[in-house]
């Protein structure tokens with residue numbers, strides 16, 4: 066059985082007090098609880114503070130380009146659907162640069178578990194607005210304040226019938242741990258939006274700000290009801306729900322592909338003999 | 349004997365069906381066949397043609413001369429009829445075209461009414477026309493009947509019978525109507541295979557063990573996706589239509605990282621979106637094969653026409669410095685083997701490999717006595733379960749003498765596989781230090797490059813090594829230059845030097861092609877672009893300057909007559 070020590074990666078280069086630390090610790094704890102070993106899963110990430118996550122943990126890692134973690138994760142899952150695949154992204158990475166990929170990963174329903182560290186700001190490039198930044202927020206390059214409407218990832222995901230839609234908070238490790246476990250158990254694409262304070266650049270959405278607003282979705286709530294889920298996903302402001310907002314049991318992309326029902330692509334051998342007749346159709 | 353048949357008309361009139369059927373009939377009859385197409389970017393209407401050339405000797409190019417023209421629309425009568433040879437024939441249906449030109453060349457065949465009378469439906473007009481062509485040539489109908497019965501097998505006996513009757517009616521009408529025609533084409537011994545460039549790339553990918561193909565549709569690369577999708581069930585290959593080209597290349601990289609051979613393809617505009625992914629492949633040393641189907645640009649250009657103007661783009665695009673491999677096959681046979689070589693070298697050296705082609709090569713069909721799949725190579729260079737579990741430690745980007753690190757498949761042992769688009773250490777973790785950066789550049793680039801270069805074959809010489817005039821080409825101009833050399837030999841001392849393995853630029857160790865060029869009186873670089881991109885590459889790599897250049901950049905391919913015409917301006 067793996068212990069926390071087995072997951073020790075490089076020393077994080079995040080700012081002291083950053084919400085990412087708690088996410089990292091909690092994620093490792095969840096992996097230990099799940100009995101997973103470092104070689105049994107892969108984390109795919111893009112670029113940003115959040116995207117450095119897999120280096121700070123020990124596991125198979127493909128740390129690719131800004132916004133592109135989901136297509137890489139999709140290709141990896143299709144090549145080897147026995148591999149558990151996580152994608153870790155920032156809100157800029159995933160809702161901004163990679164927005165198109167997110168939309169289509171949800172439609173395809175590839176069985177990848179996406180964790181978005183949503184600090185509502187671009188951290189690594191020093192504090193520009195992200196798609197989830199509140200309208201009106203003034204930044205260095207937006208002296209008149211953000212003009213665009215704040216993106217609502219939960220509502221977007223419900224609208225696209227995403228298979229698993231959840232929100233958690235870096236300041237509530239127990240909650241986050243349970244969401245990680247639920248996401249791993251879920252068969253289909255999972256979007257987990259994690260509220261994460263950025264102590265260096267986001268002076269509005271601080272730890273305190275979240276703590277006053279975040280509440281646990283009540284146990285009686287039925288995440289299978291899409292209309293209710295849509296209602297819940299619109300809550301933001303004085304009260305912000307965390308928990309599983311929506312869940313369905315659509316077939317995953319991998320389940321729909323007949324060629325890999327028996328074994329994953331990576332375990333299929335290349336049989337040249339089988340190709341003998343392939344040129345026949347050209348006669 | 350060398351006949352050229354052009355089927356001409358609007359998109360949607362069944363030109364493709366007639367052309368495809370005829371070329372298969374000819375190939376099965378043992379003729380050498382060469383087909384090419386010209387079409388506009390629209391689904392119906394416009395002016396399009398499908399040209400089939402048949403001969404009793406090998407053919408490698410398109411020609412302008414037309415021996416038999418099937419004119420399905422008025423425009424064909426006006427434009428294409430000008431190219432019909434002195435002894436040629438133009439067949440058409442005066443009830444459809446509403447005109448009845450005079451002259452020996454014209455043969456009015458009521459395609460539609462024969463179709464209704466004998467087949468029971470006007471849809472069979474194309475079958476009548478196909479039969480009529482065979483009638484003009486005096487060719488046996490058995491093979492056509494066999495193709496009809498195979499094609500309509502699912503639709504049942506009645507449909508087969510009706511089509512056979514329609515074809516026979518066209519045949520008889522042509523035989524009677526063209527009693528004085530001089531064509532003749534008796535069946536020959538060996539049936540031949542007929543294959544288009546795009547399908548040959550598809551076969552090459554499949555035969556190389558490609559298990560994952562992701563792409564976004566774009567002419568002229570879409571045919572690879574269609575071919576592979578058609579084989580996916582039988583050969584266990586996943587073909588994923590990505591949301592865009594950025595996703596396509598990243599998906600292919602994800603699959604390759606996961607342990608399977610992967611490919612993507614597009615044309616210039618789509619490849620422009622893949623460029624950051626190309627750089628990612630290089631940094632993470634993830635094998636990938638990229639098909640680049642050139643078409644005239646910039647931007648959307650001429651979507652369905654041909655050009656060789658993306659060589660520079662393939663050569664220099666993407667940020668940073670890294671090795672890449674570029675092949676540009678000249679015909680479907682080379683397309684098959686070079687796609688295979690691209691997969692092999694890409695995985696062996698963990699670098700991106702390109703197969704670049706163009707609309708002309710994609711669509712042209714060539715005949716062969718056969719292609720030998722035993723010539724294909726397949727070596728799995730990856731460390732899998734057994735070889736991995738025996739290792740005491742594993743570093744994805746370990747420094748080695750060759751620069752090539754062991755390539756492990758994640759999840760197959762307790763070792764973990766880590767890679768990064770940032771500069772990284774041997775373990776794959778991101779770093780910032782100068783020393784590691786320097787060693788990684790040496791590993792990825794400087795060590796690998798000379799080894800890859802040794803794998804590159806020299807250009808192909810066609811003709812004598814001491815020829816006075818050397819015609820140089822790359823990629824799809826292979827066939828037309830070859831025919832030009834055939835035409836000119838006897839009168840001139842001329843040879844062709846054709847490059848299909850373009851980058852790393854071939855060395856001269858095995859074959860001193862530079863010496864050959866330097867000794868020639870005249871060297872002419874022939875390219876389907878305006879800037880002479882290949883000539884520039886040669887100059888950059890070797891310092892050699894060609895004495896002349898022939899460039900065609902109107903979106904149409906060189907034809908034999910048109911290239912010979914251009915050559916006469918240079919060599920008299």
Ligand SMILES: Cc1ncc(C[n+]2csc(CCOP(=O)(O)OP(=O)(O)O)c2C)c(N)n1
Pocket residue numbers: 112113114115116131154155156157158159182184186187188189190195
């Ligand atoms: C193609 C590309 N564009 C821009 C950048 C620069 N860049 C790096 S990280 C980043 C934004 C990061 O924000 P977010 O994804 O929210 O992550 P955070 O750093 O806040 O965790 C940007 C714009 C890049 N690396 N690549």
Ligand code: SF4
Pocket residue numbers: 078079080082083084085114184188189262263264265266
């Ligand atoms: S900039 Fe913000 S998100 Fe990035 S490490 Fe610092 S606190 Fe965390």
